[in-house]
Amino acid sequence: MTIPEACQLVLEAAAMGNGGEIFVFDMGEPIKIFSLATNMIILSGLRYPEDIDIKITGLRPGEKIYEELLADGENTKKTYHDKIMIAKSRHVDxxxxxxxxxxxxxxxxxxxxxxxxxxxxxxxxxxxxxxxxxxxxxxxx
Structure with a gap:
């Protein structure tokens, strides 16, 4: 998702909000960091791996492979915008x-x-x- 696309979703969600909602955006397909890094090298006018190599070190303690959009026990309901959902969270005492x-x-x-x-x-x-x-x-x- 590009920055302009993200900004548009934030503005749209702000306009549809009544207060207190938690909006969840469909941000499209995830992009691998490796692909992003190789694209950045190429866009800089260099070549991978001849000019710049990438060393994969693995996860460090505390790092995660992916981010969950919603925690267990939560789900979403649709809005009129297909990329904006409203989270239905669990009751909290x-x-x-x-x-x-x-x-x-x-x-x-x-x-x-x-x-x-x-x-x-x-x-x-x-x-x-x-x-x-x-x-x-x-x-x-």
Whole structure:
């Protein structure tokens, strides 16, 4: 998706919004970073791999292969624009969330990172810690 296309979708969603909606855009097919990099090299007037080579190193801890548009348990409903959907998210108990946030803000600097991430994952249960030391906290399906 180009920048002008993205801007147009944002403006269109802003015009159709009533307040409080979460808009999800259909951004088209994903593009591989490798393809983007080779295109950038060619557009710069150079040749791949003769002039500039690309070294693939793999994922670093915490990196993900892809981004999910919506978390588990959520879906979307259509709008009059075929590339703009409205997210229908799960119900959230505000008082419970407030208690969990207050518990997080009360954590002191001596608390272990694993314990902190565990508390955060209670707030956001659908977050999966792929490729990190916190994978032990993930609920396996």
């Amino acid at each position: 505000i008082s419970n969330v407030e208690k969990q946030i207050n518990k997080l803000t009360a954590i002191n600097s001596l608390t272990q990172p694993l314990e902190i991430v565990s508390s955060i994952k209670q707030l956001i249960p659908e977050y999966i810690s792929n490729n990190s030391t916190y994978e032990v906290l993930d609920i396996k399906k």
